[in-house]
């Protein structure tokens with residue numbers, strides 16, 4: 001049944017940002033003007049035919065620096081929309097996803113300055129409540145701006161988001177959760193049209209998530225942080241990125257309790273102010289490099305990391321035979337050198353799940369490793385229903401994997417690598433990472449297409465791997481640059 005949606009009927013004087021909302025309505029014509037449209041569509045396009053060429057067999061050694069977390073940076077960028085004034089963000093990763101998020105904010109009239117991992121985000125010039133749909137349609141986090149816009153300004157129109165093609169990825173929990181906070185929401189022409197009925201303000205409420213969705217938890221936490229009264233969210237996601245966003249909101253003046261547990265209690269505030277904040281290290285990038293050390297039977301060190309974020313992976317790699325040492329509070333040494341571990345790595349079983357279970361974003365990479373380990377292993381993907389597309393590509397490299405729905409049975413090897421180089425395609429971000437890893441362990445040359453997926457979430461992956469000793473190059477060679485002269 002179609003819902004009524006007429007923001008004019010619902011917005012009244014009780015939202016303190018009311019004069020600003022009227023201003024936004026007047027300036028909506030400006031927001032649709034060609035200048036802003038150009039800005040809105042100023043989303044970086046990488047050459048579609050880039051390839052990564054990996055020559056297998058190199059050993060890795062040395063140290064690698066881990067960048068700021070993609071998923072935390074994206075959520076925090078959305079969170080800046082809750083804040084008046086300027087947020088100053090440190091340790092921001094230079095990724096095509098963060099550049100897309102910046103273009104989403106700029107399409108709203110937000111001023112974003114970028115230099116060397118620092119971003120300042122000034123929302124005072126915001127002049128639209130409808131971000132560029134093209135940009136939102138590129139990344140999953142595009143939808144995260146819905147909660148902040150709705151809670152601060154009382155209305156928003158946001159296109160359905162993009163992101164990795166790993167399942168249907170519905171948005172029902174976002175919509176039901178925001179309705180529980182007093183929003184009227186209609187899905188029309190591929191866009192979410194939302195407004196707050198209580199005089200332009202969301203109201204605190206209770207909502208139980210059927211599944212601990214990361215994005216829905218983050219969206220509802222941001223929305224509740226400026227709603228009238230108290231909100232209680234149960235069965236929420238406990239991922240470290242959710243906790244990082246909570247810390248950002250708390251630094252902005254929000255009242256959020258329980259981050260990292262299954263229950264969030266949030267007392268809404270009238271206004272939040274842009275803080276200074278440092279994004280946590282990327283646990284998935286860190287995990288990918290740990291697997292790089294394991295799959296090449298090498299020894300490397302990585303920092304900065306938060307070891308508590310990596311417990312599940314450390315357990316699995318240790319069970320396989322890797323030696324993992326914490327040499328400083330934020331440094332891990334990973335060794336799979338046969339001489340040091342006294343033999344070869346043994347296969348193990350993995351089932352993905354919400355944090356603190358094994359992360360789905362490490363599933364493709366760990367599967368590459370298992371194709372090189374001794375014995376049989378089983379990988380079960382339980383978070384996304386179609387996140388096994390890398391299996392076909394790994395099979396092209398000679399991997400012996402049998403797929404039964406979302407379970408993969410992997411026949412490892414007894415001695416020496418069974419993988420051999422081939423031409424393969426990255427179908428999503430982590431499948432791309434898994435192919436790079438497999439290519440490093442394979443005999444001969446592996447050519448990987450679909451590199452734009454990898455650029456969404458890894459900062460300088462090939463340069464970091466080359467510094468460790470891997471033979472990996474991008475063709476045609478290019479330096480990935482940013483947009484608009486300020487990123």
Ligand SMILES: CC(=O)N[C@H]1[C@@H](OP(=O)(O)OP(=O)(O)OC[C@H]2O[C@@H](n3ccc(=O)[nH]c3=O)[C@H](O)[C@@H]2O)O[C@H](CO)[C@@H](O)[C@@H]1O
Nearest residue numbers: 071140141169170171172173174211213214215361383384
């Ligand atoms: C930008 C970002 O932070 N991306 C991460 C985020 O994605 P994202 O936030 O999209 O992932 P979710 O936690 O929401 O998805 C988990 C499961 O919940 C389902 N679901 C989700 C929302 C909803 O309204 N209804 C519903 O059924 C999804 O289809 C999926 O099966 O968490 C995922 C799970 O850790 C990670 O793989 C992604 O890297």
Ligand SMILES: C=C(OP(=O)(O)O)C(=O)O
Nearest residue numbers: 140163164361429430457
């Ligand atoms: C699935 C991922 O990202 P997104 O949610 O942005 O598509 C990922 O980072 O592996």
